Amino acid sequence: AQSVAQPEDQVNVAEGNPLTVKCTYSVSGNPYLFWYVQYPNRGLQFLLKYITGDNLVKGSYGFEAEFNKSQTSFHLKKPSALVSDSALYFCAVFLSGYALNFGKGTSLLVTP
Amino acid sequence: DAGVIQSPRHEVTEMGQEVTLRCKPISGHNSLFWYRQTMMRGLELLIYFNNNVPIDDSGMPEDRFSAKMPNASFSTLKIQPSEPRDSAVYFCASSLDYGGPSSGVSTDTQYFGPGTRLTVL
Numbered sequence: 001a002q003s004v005a006q007p008e009d010q011v012n013v014a015e016g017n018p019l020t021v022k023c024t025y026s027v028s029g030n031p032y033l034f035w036y037v038q039y040p041n042r043g044l045q046f047l048l049k050y051i052t053g054d055n056l057v058k059g060s061y062g063f064e065a066e067f068n069k070s071q072t073s074f075h076l077k078k079p080s081a082l083v084s085d086s087a088l089y090f091c092a093v094f095l096s097g098y099a100l101n102f103g104k105g106t107s108l109l110v111t112p
Numbered sequence: 113d114a115g116v117i118q119s120p121r122h123e124v125t126e127m128g129q130e131v132t133l134r135c136k137p138i139s140g141h142n143s144l145f146w147y148r149q150t151m152m153r154g155l156e157l158l159i160y161f162n163n164n165v166p167i168d169d170s171g172m173p174e175d176r177f178s179a180k181m182p183n184a185s186f187s188t189l190k191i192q193p194s195e196p197r198d199s200a201v202y203f204c205a206s207s208l209d210y211g212g213p214s215s216g217v218s219t220d221t222q223y224f225g226p227g228t229r230l231t232v233l
Binding site for chain 2: 034036041042043044045046049090098099100102103104105
């Protein structure tokens, strides 16, 4: 089955430092991978997606993600974290051609 | 565009009552999804509509749940009767599906509404 795993429940980063939120996938065929962010009491907001092409995908709010086929990973990164980046981050993979199968989420806390 | 609109944002009801959640997808989108988010189970797909037709409702928990999409701009998710274990945040999402379900591929982005936080006492 198409699935993603987010191995960390929480990531803590100091403001200004680079951040990485990890995601690994298990899919048959070519994976369609997504990152979403959820701020408190808000819906999920799309950050970026990988369909095909360049392994480095750039998205909203300065985030980027690197698709690594050999390591079956799709880690989310940002060179310099902001306090306002503190939120819940979800990795997702397309399941059955239309539905998204979400990871359990990683809580990012950026401290001043 | 206003994005996906959901109402109400919060709903508190008593066990046994009927609950109706509403969703207006982004204009022009032809796919609509209902998800449920809980601490225990994370985000789960409940039902998927394409061109107003339910394509996959295998995620609907039981017969107490039903969903309709009478037209391209409106969908409802109904729970009758409601139970405390239905307490969750319910999200509606929409997308423009270029391929259609027959193609087996839908690569466009799903845009989520703000959700309805349901509490069943």
